[in-house]
Structures are given as C-alpha cells and as structure tokens.
Amino acid sequence: MNWNDRYAVDEYIYGTEPNAFLAEHAHLLTGPVLSLAEGEGRNAVFLAGLGLSVHGVDSSAVGLAKAQALAAARGVNIGTEVADLAEFVPAAGRYGAVVSIFAHLPGALRARLYPLLAQSLQPGGLVLLEAYSLDQLPRNTGGPKDADMLMSLDKVRQGFPGFEPVLLRELSRDVCEGSYHTGLASVVQFIGRKTA
Template identity: 60%
Template sequence: MSRPDWNARFSESEFAYGTEPNSFLAENANLLTTPVLSIGEGEGRNAVFMATQGLKVHAVDGSSVGLGKAERLAASHGVTFSTEVADLKDFEPQPTTYGGVVSIYAHLPSVVRGKLYPLLVQTLKPGGILILESYSEDQLNRSTGGPRELDRLLTCDKIESELVGLETVLLQEIDREVVEGKFHTGMASVIQFIGRKPV
C-alpha cells in the first residue's frame, strides 16, 4: 500500500480521523503548558481540543487542505490557533519556545526523525512536556491503521535512542482499542510516551 496523498485524503467532506481528540492526549493534556506545538496535526481534532482547554496551539502539517479543515473545525468550536504548512523533514522550530510538544500518529521515516526529534527537544522550555502516541512495529500484524513501512513505526527502544534529553514520565507499548475515524479503527499496537525536559 502506498503512502496516502494527504491533500486527497483530507479533501473528503468527512474527517478522516474523526473530530474527537486522541484519547491518550486527552487523558494527559493537563500536563501541557502553553504554548503547544502540534506536529502532523492534519484536520485539527487535537489542536481544537487543546484550544478548548485554554492552551495556545501552533499546528503544523504538510497538508494545506487538512489545515484548512482544521481552521473550520476550530471556528465551529469557537476557538482559534495558528497553523503552518510545512514538510516535517524541513521544519525547524525555534529553541526554547514551547511548553508542550504533541505528536499523535505522525509516522515519520527514521531519517526525518533523526533530524526533527532533537529539534523538538530543543524547542521545549525547561520543564516542558512532550506527548507522543504512534503505532508500534507490531501494528504491521494488524489491518486497523497506520503505515505499512517498518521504518515509520516505533518501538520503545527507538524512542529512547531518538528522543534524547527528556526525562521519561511514561513509556510503554500496549494493545488498545483505537476509534478515530475510518482510517484508525480497531484493536491496535501503539507506543505511548510522555517526556519532560529537565529544568
């Protein structure tokens, strides 16, 4: 299966991954402090949720169509956030800028993670929190969502070696039911990570 054309996927009237926030993020959003950087934000479901919690959010995605839908979803909820269309392989956030960084199902090849992940650590303010959920390598055995390329899927070992400089609050691989639109639905193998930048 080839990787999706994100503008094409997001051009449908329905929301590809629903309009409700990722449940792992929702359960832990109280750890975040403003402003928050959300990478691979897509159609805005997580940014809208965080904005409704009073957080200032900067949403970054490679799809202008997705971020356009994100802005409309925000308007329907009476909130706003800033957006930026950027290819994550070229994205360079400013150091010591954000109280939180969120990466929900942003499945990047290792060569991109190798450049971007250190920048995500650097962009956090001291004490800032990074929240990540991704499909794990074991998800290849399932047909409930995610890329079909091993290099884009995570393990706990990959997190520990690639997100250096954060204190681990939570790091686990679990199987859980994911219900997020038609592309992420069913029992799934996921990596969940919460890291804190030392003060």
C-alpha cells in the first residue's frame, strides 16, 4: 500500500480526534513519547495538547505534513520523522513511553523493532499498544487482511518479554476513527511497564 497516495486527500482519513484507548489511558504516560506509524497526527497532537513532548514517526511524508498542519491549527508543537519502521532505530534510553496505535507490522519486522523499542524506553517506561486481533480478519471495519500482521495476546507477550502488563486484553469494541476505521472491531490492547 502506498500511504502517500492514501493520505493525499483533503480529509483526515482517520479523523482528527485521538484513538479512544490512547485518550483513556494517556494520563499514565510520561514524555518524551515516541509514536509509531503516526500518520496524519491525531494522536501526537492530542498528546502534545496534554503537555507531553512527542516524536511521531511514519513512512509517509504526506501524512506527516498533515500532522504538522493539524498541530499548527491546534497551537501545539510535535516532532516528526519520515522513516520506514523496517529500518528505524530509536535512540536508546530516550523515551518515557512508546505509543503504537494500529501500527500493523509483519512478524519479522516486529521481531526486529520491538527489542529496539524496549531499549529506547527509560526504566519504568510504558508501551501503549492497540492493534486489530486475528478475529478481525472476517470483518470489513479496518485493518490488514494478513494474519501475520494482526496481533494476539501471545504475540504481545512474545514481543515484549521484559515488560510487566498493566493491562492486556482482547475485546470487541466500536471504533469510530475516520472513514477507514469505523464499526465493530476486534482489538488487542496492551499497556506494559519496562521492568528489565
């Protein structure tokens, strides 16, 4: 999929309001925050509005340009970086939290990236993740049609072994996030605290 093409429309295709799971638990986060697959900026701009320093990473320059426009419209500052998550290396020990909202990655890429995310966190730092689960495959309410890219509780545990789960669950919930994520969806939600 070409994300530059998908984002090259006037509308914010995932909306301008933050992900509901992130908004509900944002009070747990400390900065700086690394936000993966930030896209058009809705989550980074929300977190910046709470006073957090945010660095949003995405492969789409078009999406991140819209993120900066949204930040300017809301009167906040966010950092953005165009990067392919298959090659991205976050700075070690820099972040208080890593946010991964619907950042669906192949298993091989997760195996490379997730240990780097763990290294990028300060002691006691949090990972906050929401992703579509395997039960989402038959639904047409968002997410990839590739089981390898969908998450499960076991995939989360394997991906973040040095973390204490603050919250780890799979559930169905109504997702209303722009034209591409709307309707009843099966998701995995994870908040983990770095212990090692």
